[in-house]
Amino acid sequence: MSHTSVHCLLAALTVFAPIALAHDLWVERQGPLHTLQYGHLYSSHGGATTVTYKPGQVKEAACFGHDGKRMRAETSQTYPVTLKGVCAASWFLTSSGYWSKTPYGTQNLGRNEAGPVLDSWLSVESVKRLDHWGPGLARPLTRELEIVPLGNPLELKVGDKLRLDITLGGKPAAGVTVAYFGQPRGVSDANGQINVRLRRPGVQLIQASLETPLREPGADRLIQSTSLQFESAP
Numbered sequence: 001m002s003h004t005s006v007h008c009l010l011a012a013l014t015v016f017a018p019i020a021l022a023h024d025l026w027v028e029r030q031g032p033l034h035t036l037q038y039g040h041l042y043s044s045h046g047g048a049t050t051v052t053y054k055p056g057q058v059k060e061a062a063c064f065g066h067d068g069k070r071m072r073a074e075t076s077q078t079y080p081v082t083l084k085g086v087c088a089a090s091w092f093l094t095s096s097g098y099w100s101k102t103p104y105g106t107q108n109l110g111r112n113e114a115g116p117v118l119d120s121w122l123s124v125e126s127v128k129r130l131d132h133w134g135p136g137l138a139r140p141l142t143r144e145l146e147i148v149p150l151g152n153p154l155e156l157k158v159g160d161k162l163r164l165d166i167t168l169g170g171k172p173a174a175g176v177t178v179a180y181f182g183q184p185r186g187v188s189d190a191n192g193q194i195n196v197r198l199r200r201p202g203v204q205l206i207q208a209s210l211e212t213p214l215r216e217p218g219a220d221r222l223i224q225s226t227s228l229q230f231e232s233a234p
Contacts (some may be wrong), residue, residue, distance in 0.1 A: 023051060024182075026205065026229055027090055027129040034083040034090040034129065042181055042205050046166070055079050063087035064141050068132025088132040092183045093144060095124045098218040110218030121211075122219040129232040130154065140167040145176070145227035147208050150193075156232050161195045164188075164228075166208050179207045204230050 024042045028035045036058060039050035055078055063073035063085035073085025083090050096219035099121050100107050111120035126144050128135065133152040140146050148165040156162060166176045172192025178185050180196055188194045188208075196206055206228045214222040 025127040035094045036081045062091045062095040064089040068136025093126045093130045112217040120219040121221045124224045127227040140170045143226040145226045166192045177209045
C-alpha cells in the first residue's frame with residue numbers, strides 16, 4: 001500500500017470514528033408502509049437491536065418514484081414513524097439535536113446550556129431505502145448529505161462493486177468518509193465518487209459521514225451522517 005493510500009485510510013478511520021460508535025438508522029418495509037428504525041440491528045458493536053426515539057426527531061420523510069420525483073405519501077406522528085406510499089425510494093431525515101461532552105459525561109444539550117464543555121456538536125442523520133430502480137434515482141434526491149448509486153444496485157451480487165456519488169447540496173462532495181456496515185472503506189474522490197464492494201448477501205447498508213465547523217451558540221461542529229439501504233440480488 002502506498003504512503004498516500006495509508007494516509008487516506010487513516011484519515012477515514014479518524015473522521016468516521018463518531019459514526020462507527022453511533023446507532024444504525026434503517027427502514028423496514030411491509031407493502032406500502034415504510035417504518036423508520038433506530039438501533040444496532042446491523043452494527044458489529046453491542047447494544048439493543050432497536051432503540052426508541054422521539055417522533056419529533058424525524059424532521060422530514062419523503063417518497064420518490066422511479067423518475068426521482070417526490071410522490072404523495074402519508075407520514076405518521078407517533079413512534080415508530082412511518083411513511084405510507086408506493087415508493088421506489090423512501091427517505092427520512094432525523095436530528096437528535098445538540099450534544100455536549102462535559103467533565104461529568106455527555107449530555108443532549110447545547111454548548112450554551114451544558115456548563116463546562118469539552119466538545120459540542122449538532123447531529124443530523126438520514127437514511128434512503130431503495131426498493132425499485134429507475135434512471136431518476138441515479139441523481140441526488142435531496143440537498144442533504146446523500147449517497148447516490150450511479151447504476152442499479154438491486155442487480156448486484158456479493159463480490160460486485162457499486163459506484164457511488166456522495167453529494168451535499170445536490171453537488172459532489174469530496175473527502176467524505178464512506179463505510180460498509182460501519183467499517184470504513186475510504187473517502188470520496190475529488191468528483192465525490194467512490195467504489196464499494198458488496199461483501200454479504202441480502203440487505204446492504206452503506207454509510208457516509210461528514211464533519212464540518214459550526215458557528216452557533218449550541219455547538220462547535222456539525223456531524224452529518226447518511227445511509228443507503230437496499231437488498232442485493234439473490
